[in-house]
Amino acid sequence: MATKFQLGWYRWVPFLGYHHVLMILIMIAIILLSLLLAGCSSSSPLIPGIFLLSLYYQRYTAAPDTAQVDYNVNNAIANIAGSARLQARVGYFGICVSPDGGSWLCSNNATTLANEVSVDQDPLNLIWLASQFKDMIVFPYLLIIAIIFAFICLLLLATFPGWHEEEDSEGSEREVKPFPSRPVSQVALAIIFIASIFVLVSVLWQHTASVAASIVAQDLANGSVLAGVGSSAMVMGWFSFTLLIIVTIGLLVMILSMQVLEHIMD
Secondary structure (H helix, E strand, O other): OHHHHHHHHHHHHHHOOHHHHHHHHHHHHHHHHHHHHHOOOOOOOOHHHOOOEEEEEOOOOOOOOOOOOOOOHHHHHHHHHOOOOOEEEEOOOOEEEEOOOOOOEEEOOHHHHHOOOOOOOOOOOHHHHHHHHHHHOOOOHHHHHHHHHHHHHHHHHHOOOOOEEEEOOOOOEEEEOOOOOHHHHHHHHHHHHHHHHHHHHHHHHHHHHHHHHHHHHHHHOOOOEEEEEOHHHHHHHHHHHHHHHHHHHHHHHHHHHHHHHHHHHO
């Protein structure tokens, strides 16, 4: 069975062109960016695990500092927090809440989530903080534009000619692959480069904002609230950017190679 699969796979390898590899990389990047945008938008399996920022109640030893005017404010905050166990996660288009460490409630409306929990479960208004972060700091539209541009580049690459049979001067058939259109290649390069820049700006913004917000929230509720940055979201963002940069470099190398070959042939 494995041998038949390998033979079937190898049969298609000669027809796998350079642009097909670039198309595969673009499709992977589009899927990852789409999952990143879908994080915390529903309570479906794995979706709550894709988040930018996590805020949750957790008792720990407060860190005193000489810059603190009131050393004992953490005791007052701890008394307010009580035995709350709620956790709030923020995505680009939604917020997920686990009131008691169990199942997740997800919605793009923080008011709806707040109505589902009691005062004792969220005494420090972490749901509201998560909503403020999503509404005031998170900006998903550059990623949406990047996905659209990447898809357009994918369509342009799909127009590149593949292998086909032609008759030579002696009447025998041979497999040839003509050069793709240079204007189309240049447009595809420009589009994927812009998409890469948009992803870079978005991911850098996302990473910086999430780290800053987590530090501020955790230090403000010193000893009662912990915050973290979603590692899966960061990996998806940076890996997508890496893939798009590889495609950009690949297209640039292809265009330069075509120019060199055309110069040699002339």
